[in-house]
Structure formats: C-alpha cells, structure tokens
Amino acid sequence: MDKELLKDKDGLTEAEFLQRYDVSMYERPSVTVDMLIFTVTNEEKENYRKLPEKSLKLLLVKRGVHPYIGQWALPGGFVTNDESVDEAALRELKSETNIDEVYMEQLYTWGDVRRDPRTRVVSCSYMALVDSKSLEVKAGDDADEARWFNVRYSVVEEKKTMLEKDFVFEKTVKITLSNDKDILEGVIRVIEKYAGKAVKVAREVLVSDGIAFDHAEMIQYAVERLRNKVEYTDIAFNLMPELFTLSELQQVYEVTLGKELLSAAFRRKIANMVEETNQFTKDAGHRPAKLFRFNPNWRYV
Incomplete structure (x- = not known):
C-alpha cells in the first residue's frame, strides 16, 4: 500500500503530519x-x-x-x-x-x-x-x-x-x-x-x-x-608506517598491550599479516634489518 495514502488516528497522511509537527514538544540535547x-x-x-x-x-x-x-x-x-x-x-x-x-x-x-x-x-x-x-x-x-x-x-x-x-x-x-x-x-x-x-x-x-x-x-x-x-x-598496523621491521612491530604491540611478548610466538601470530620486501634499514650503528609491509589479504592466506 502506498504510504502516502495511509492515515493515522487523527486522519493525517505522513506529509500532513510532518507539516504540522511541533519540534518544540521535546527538549533537544x-x-x-x-x-x-x-x-x-x-x-x-x-x-x-x-x-x-x-x-x-x-x-x-x-x-x-x-x-x-x-x-x-x-x-x-x-x-x-x-x-x-x-x-x-x-x-x-x-x-x-x-x-x-x-x-x-x-x-x-x-x-x-x-x-x-x-x-x-x-x-x-x-x-x-x-x-x-x-x-x-x-x-x-x-x-x-x-x-x-x-x-x-x-x-x-x-x-x-x-x-x-x-x-x-x-x-x-x-x-x-x-x-x-x-x-x-x-x-x-x-x-x-x-x-x-x-x-x-x-x-x-x-x-x-x-x-x-x-x-x-x-x-x-x-x-x-x-x-x-x-x-x-590487524588494527595495530594503523599505527605503523608503510615499511617497518618485525622488531618495531613487536614493540608497537607490546606498548599498546602493556606487556612483553615472546618473539617466537609473536612472529608466528603475525606471519600471515606481513609481507617481506627487498629493502633493509640503514640506521647507523645497527646491523641492517629486513623491512616488511602490511599484507591486506592476510585473512585469505
């Protein structure tokens, strides 16, 4: 049934009801x-x-x-x-x-x-x-x-x-x-x-x-x-730059959760969530570390 023809107990269509509606009837926060x-x-x-x-x-x-x-x-x-x-x-x-x-x-x-x-x-x-x-x-x-x-x-x-x-x-x-x-x-x-x-x-x-x-x-x-x-x-990856090391990712998980994580267990957990790249860090004083990026298709792996 066409709603424009439906009437309420006062005999009003929806258009007529809205035209007469008093917005001051209720206080509005x-x-x-x-x-x-x-x-x-x-x-x-x-x-x-x-x-x-x-x-x-x-x-x-x-x-x-x-x-x-x-x-x-x-x-x-x-x-x-x-x-x-x-x-x-x-x-x-x-x-x-x-x-x-x-x-x-x-x-x-x-x-x-x-x-x-x-x-x-x-x-x-x-x-x-x-x-x-x-x-x-x-x-x-x-x-x-x-x-x-x-x-x-x-x-x-x-x-x-x-x-x-x-x-x-x-x-x-x-x-x-x-x-x-x-x-x-x-x-x-x-x-x-x-x-x-x-x-x-x-x-x-x-x-x-x-x-x-x-x-x-x-x-x-x-x-x-x-x-x-x-x-x-995978919400934690929204706190990461495009490229990151696994150690950096673990640190973000730890500081967010407020607890330390075992590296081996953590890396198993996020294994499908990341993809390796051919790039490495270039920080002075540190051994180069492989850089990774987020894998948006990890749920289907």
Missing part, C-alpha cells in the same frame, strides 16, 4: 563528538647503538575557554544540523591533525545528565589510530595548545563478589598521562554486574586531576577497547 587519537612514537635514544623505545600517546588539547579552562580535554566539538555524527568526527580529526585517511571507529555514546555543566550534552566518542610520521597537530579555536601525552594504564585493584546466583566484578584503573610539561591522572572504578547472560557495566570517576569533563572515563574505555582489538584484529 546538544550532541558532540570527542576524538581519542592514538599514535606510537619513538622516545629519545640513550645512544646511537640502542633501539629507541616506543610509547603509546594520546592527543589532548588545553582548554582556553570555560568550562574547565586550563584543563586538558579530548579534541572534539558540537555536531551541526547539516552533518552526520561521523562527518563531525572526521571534521574534528582533520582540524586537529590535518589528516583524514586514517582508521577511525565509533566507540561509545556518553549521556550522563550532568556530564557537561553548560547544558544537556550527549557525546559520541571515536577512536582514531594514526602513524606519527604523517601528523601536523594544531590546536582548534577553543584551545590554547594541542600536545601528545604518554599513556600509562594500570589495574590497581580487582574484586569479585558472589551473590546468591550471580556476581559483581569490580576493578579500579589508574590512567596517567604525561609529557615533558604536564602530568595528568584519572582513577576510574569499573563495575560489571553479571545476571545470567546479561551484563551491566557502570563506570565512576574517582579522581580526575587535570582532565576535563568525563574524559578520564572515555580514555579508560578506549584503551581497553584498543587492547582487546589488538589481540584479535
């Missing part, structure tokens, strides 16, 4: 996007013979306006009426890093009623993984500066409570963000309630030192998602 932009960079070499250590970094911007003026926040902004949420996220990514052809995924929607002191704001958080060599970071209009922070993630306490039939699992996570000028800290309690097949997860910020809004929660969630996906997908 503002919608924002917040970007968790991760990269991996080399730390300073102690001497020319030692391979540089790698560090997982997150991009933050220092707020130049109220609220939370002077504190550090995830880059982001409000979604306009003429763009989708994904388009807003891409716009913010481009404005902060000057790049757009990168891995990006939507993580979670944050809707606590009091998460923003200005008004009712719902935020969609996105994670982007970028190769540090392609970045040109700059601060947006409402920020004083944009800087990379080293990410340290540690579980400081875990507790499991058995109920009559179900159980509750709690963990307390400490996030430390640092660079040569600033040290920020967030402590988040994650509560997972298991009832049969259903799981309810709640988060509570216990400490948010220098981190604006509820962004400490967002960072904890993003690091956890990143670690989980690195374990079973």
